[in-house]
Amino acid sequence: MHRNFRYAAICGSMALTVTLAGCSSLTPTSADTSGDLVLRVQGMPPATDKPGLALFKKQVADFEKAHPGIKVKGSTTVFDPLTFSAKLSGGNVEDVIKVPLTEPQRLIRQKQVQPITGQLKEWQHFKEFNPQVLQQLTDGGDVYGVPQNPYAQGLVYNRELFEQAGLDPDKPPATWEEVRTAAERISEKTGRAGFVHESKDNQGGWQLTMLSYAFGGELQKQEGGKYTATLTGEPTKKALRLLKDMRWKDDSLGKTLLVNQNDVIKQFAAGQVGMFMGSPGTYRLAKMQFGMENPDAFGAAPMPQSGGDATLIGGDVYMVPKSADKKHAAAAVEWLTFAYAKPQYSTEIAAAQAKALSADPKSAVGVPTLPVFDQKRQTEINAAIKPYVNVKLDHFKPYIDGLATLELKPEPPYQAQKLYTALDPVVQAVLTKRDADIDSLLASAEKDVNAQLAADQK
Numbered sequence: 001m002h003r004n005f006r007y008a009a010i011c012g013s014m015a016l017t018v019t020l021a022g023c024s025s026l027t028p029t030s031a032d033t034s035g036d037l038v039l040r041v042q043g044m045p046p047a048t049d050k051p052g053l054a055l056f057k058k059q060v061a062d063f064e065k066a067h068p069g070i071k072v073k074g075s076t077t078v079f080d081p082l083t084f085s086a087k088l089s090g091g092n093v094e095d096v097i098k099v100p101l102t103e104p105q106r107l108i109r110q111k112q113v114q115p116i117t118g119q120l121k122e123w124q125h126f127k128e129f130n131p132q133v134l135q136q137l138t139d140g141g142d143v144y145g146v147p148q149n150p151y152a153q154g155l156v157y158n159r160e161l162f163e164q165a166g167l168d169p170d171k172p173p174a175t176w177e178e179v180r181t182a183a184e185r186i187s188e189k190t191g192r193a194g195f196v197h198e199s200k201d202n203q204g205g206w207q208l209t210m211l212s213y214a215f216g217g218e219l220q221k222q223e224g225g226k227y228t229a230t231l232t233g234e235p236t237k238k239a240l241r242l243l244k245d246m247r248w249k250d251d252s253l254g255k256t257l258l259v260n261q262n263d264v265i266k267q268f269a270a271g272q273v274g275m276f277m278g279s280p281g282t283y284r285l286a287k288m289q290f291g292m293e294n295p296d297a298f299g300a301a302p303m304p305q306s307g308g309d310a311t312l313i314g315g316d317v318y319m320v321p322k323s324a325d326k327k328h329a330a331a332a333v334e335w336l337t338f339a340y341a342k343p344q345y346s347t348e349i350a351a352a353q354a355k356a357l358s359a360d361p362k363s364a365v366g367v368p369t370l371p372v373f374d375q376k377r378q379t380e381i382n383a384a385i386k387p388y389v390n391v392k393l394d395h396f397k398p399y400i401d402g403l404a405t406l407e408l409k410p411e412p413p414y415q416a417q418k419l420y421t422a423l424d425p426v427v428q429a430v431l432t433k434r435d436a437d438i439d440s441l442l443a444s445a446e447k448d449v450n451a452q453l454a455a456d457q458k
Contacts, residue, residue: 036071039331040094043148043318043339044074048289051363055353063338070331079103081202081417088112091323096332101136101150101314102416108139109414114320115142119333125345128373136410137317146336148344150315150370151279152408153210153303154399155179160297161274165189172301172398176214176242179275179304183252186274193254194274196267197243197427201260204427205420206411207277210312211239213409214305219419220412226457227414231423231446232439235308240438242306244430257431266290277303279314280396284364295364299395302402310407313370344372347384354388366391368400370408415453422449 045052060072079099087093089112099107107113120126120143137145159169165186173179183194198207209219217235220227247253256267265282267273269290280300286292303311318340320332343349357363366389371378412419422445429436 036069037331038071038073040073041096042075042077042094042098044076046076051357051360059339093321095324095328097319097321098316102411104137104145104317105413106415108144112322113144114329115144116333117142123337130371130373133372145317145319146340148316148340151281152370152403153277153279153312155275155301155304156278156282157275157299158297159299161186161190169299173304176304176306180246184250187252192272192274194252196254196264196273196276198259198261198264199427199431200258202417202420203260205423208423208427210277212236213310213312214303214308215239216308227453229419229446229449232442237438240430247431248434280367283367287364288362296392300399302399310409313408313410347380350381351384354385358388358390365389368396418452419449
């Protein structure tokens, strides 16, 4: 496990399931009227992210200058588990796709994406990638994607609300019993939600997974080359009992219970939420998209534990779909290397990007992420961008110090989104029905998921 952190010029990404502006269908484009190859790429930030969009446009201009004959067409389409598979199967996707870390193993297994190993290995620093972040992108020695700003989940908390509740913001909760106590106190003293758990758009299942890891649980196993869901383990039941007690005994989860990540971060930015499970990268959304009035109130701690000593890692991955022809696939790998691998490796590019972003007071420069490359390189990158860091690193210190003691566990490797879909109603029932039967809810969800996984693996 790598103990060092990268202070990213652009903060960490997170698992998104909300669809932004995007095409309902795509027509393959080989060339424009000038004869240039048109490369369609996901990953363009939305208009609300002005610093990020400006950086993306500069990358496109620099890439096109360095690669005459290729024109890059950016897309703000983001991963939607309800439509992605159909679009991918029909070839209605861009030449570069962006997916959460839940997806690569399934896409590789189903041969829906292309290996990029040969071309990527031509880059002289390929061997310096952190093998931990490539693990979910590799099969049989082949690499199928480039990661962007991987992250590890922790506890995000409002330092101002901690102080108002008489809690020490420099000593955040380390166990889930401590979280429960702090949440109840915040609710009593401030009238705000002490803790909020996401519950819809597949994010209820996603957050239950990370909570189950903290209790020592596993939600999927592989036997004989086949994956099955294991949703009925005692750690997962304990995690749900905790939520049930916080909701119905403590009344510390607030009144808005059916929420996704954007809902929670928006409420957090408005000072309405004491704690939620998230990565340091959510700072960027709180400050830049939702206008957090006092970003210095943002605090981050490692994932609280109850016997698991583990936390979930994730991130975004850029891949080349099977539908891209040979020329577009080659151009796609050039773009992946230029736009994502090199900027995350180069101290010069990292410093230049950090400097450009720091010119905007609404930007977020210096939020910790997991290292994409080896420790030596990450230390050099940290030093390069240090002059432009505009976040209070001390407020992330509990997270950095505590995460080193935890096992970093990937999301369930096969069809995780189907697992999350089945778990969303379980979480919702626990939060909205006082008499919710946790055992039967999990048993039913496990049966449904395993029927789907069995059909997928015939």
